[in-house]
Amino acid sequence: FWEMQAALFEHQDQLGEAGLADRAEELGLDGASVVGDAAQQHAAPVQRDYADALAAGVxxxxxxxxxxxxxxxxxxxxxxxxxxxxxxxxx
Incomplete structure (x- = not known):
């Protein structure tokens, strides 16, 4: 987690699917597992967290x-x- 977080922070100008996949692959992960349909399994909790943050004034x-x-x-x-x-x- 922390290695990916640091890589994404370092490359904030490349947060599209290609950039996310590239960062994952640099860390030895399957780039396809963090984008597209594979990433959608996490969509609902992320959207809830985002809505909660907006409601809290973040x-x-x-x-x-x-x-x-x-x-x-x-x-x-x-x-x-x-x-x-x-x-x-x-x-």
Missing amino acids: QGTPTLFVNGARYRGRVTADGLRAAIESATAPR
Whole structure:
């Protein structure tokens, strides 16, 4: 997974079927297994995740959620600590 993720990130200008197949083959995988009909077995969960992200207001990556609440602003250690403390504080 991580090797493919890194290869796709490195070649963001080649995310069509040919580019996806090429990246898979570079990693020793069957390029045909990641495109076309073979890839459609994963279509429904990917579409659900995409729709859920849009509904949650995700507009790009990275987008962080802390205990279900969208983290806004610059990501810093102090900011994340504060968000976690706020999200886990007794109510």
